[in-house]
């Protein structure tokens with residue numbers, strides 16, 4: 001059997017993530033831009049285990065990186081892996097769901113590398129919270 005076409009792969013990745021970035025949790029509907037299907041480990045193929053949904057910012061900021069430096073311990077650590085790790089084990093919301101705090105070396109390194117708390121996204125999150133569009137109900141925990 002041949003590999004499924006990219007459109008099929010993309011739809012599966014989209015549905016699995018419910019249209020939200022698997023790094024910063026941004027909802028496609030809130031930003032009005034298509035999510036990217038991101039290769040978690042570039043060069044390791046189009047297997048669904050190596051793919052995640054990512055917003056344009058996270059995808060472009062991550063680029064080909066698989067590691068980054070945790071500013072707290074000053075060491076290079078792996079970036080968050082959405083297929084192997086749980087978001088809530090590495091990140092937490094703060095400041096009324098406008099700021100993502102890394103709570104592990106992996107979380108902290110990923111927040112920095114992917115620029116998950118850029119000033120503009122924090123302003124957007126504030127508006128989404130005010131409008132009742134963020135966070136998604138299952139994120140409130």
Ligand SMILES: [Zn+2]
Pocket residue numbers: 021022023024025026054055056057058059
């Ligand atoms: Zn993102």
